[in-house]
Amino acid sequence: MDEILTTDATLVSSYIKGDEAALSILISRHQQRIYSFIYSKVYDRDVTEDIFQDTFIKVIRTLKRGGYNEEGKFLPWVMRISHNLVIDHFRKNKRMPKFDNTGDFNIFSVLGDPDLNAEKRIIKDQVEEDVRKLIEELPEDQRDVLVMRVYKDMSFREIAERTDVSINTALGRMRYALINLRKVIEKNNIVLTN
Numbered sequence: 001m002d003e004i005l006t007t008d009a010t011l012v013s014s015y016i017k018g019d020e021a022a023l024s025i026l027i028s029r030h031q032q033r034i035y036s037f038i039y040s041k042v043y044d045r046d047v048t049e050d051i052f053q054d055t056f057i058k059v060i061r062t063l064k065r066g067g068y069n070e071e072g073k074f075l076p077w078v079m080r081i082s083h084n085l086v087i088d089h090f091r092k093n094k095r096m097p098k099f100d101n102t103g104d105f106n107i108f109s110v111l112g113d114p115d116l117n118a119e120k121r122i123i124k125d126q127v128e129e130d131v132r133k134l135i136e137e138l139p140e141d142q143r144d145v146l147v148m149r150v151y152k153d154m155s156f157r158e159i160a161e162r163t164d165v166s167i168n169t170a171l172g173r174m175r176y177a178l179i180n181l182r183k184v185i186e187k188n189n190i191v192l193t194n
Helices: 008-016 020-042 045-064 074-092 118-137 140-151 156-163 167-187
Strands: none
Touching: 008 020, 008 045, 008 074, 020 045, 020 074, 045 074, 118 140, 118 167, 140 156, 140 167, 156 167
């Protein structure tokens, strides 16, 4: 089997039919990208290694039980698994990952239960979109403090240092951000429940 010309889909199919070598090719093909992605969220080599291993254990189990039907989108599927395992790691440790609003997914994907049914997921996605729009409406200084506090789990001391203001100013900006969000929600009769 010519490794370079073989598509991920062909390799997945071969592995499911019993060709163990096909999985090795898939892992080595995508190892660097997945490992780098995990490390960019956890900043710890040991934790990255553990999550990387757990990702492929989950991949193997899913493939073996016939639960894979991503129609040739192997890498995005594996990245989603690793992303969910990163979230699980931070939930266990009561910290939020260092996601910014860029990259392969958004910070709102850390909210909620991954096993939501389709209808709830659509509602959840809409709520997240509404919240994102509301946050974008805030003045920049308030928005920055809110994102750092809520989504990056930074202390007010860290926020004060990052934004070069006093802790009281950072606290005030957070307070005004929440007041302004509440006003906009009430004014527009927005329902943020799912």
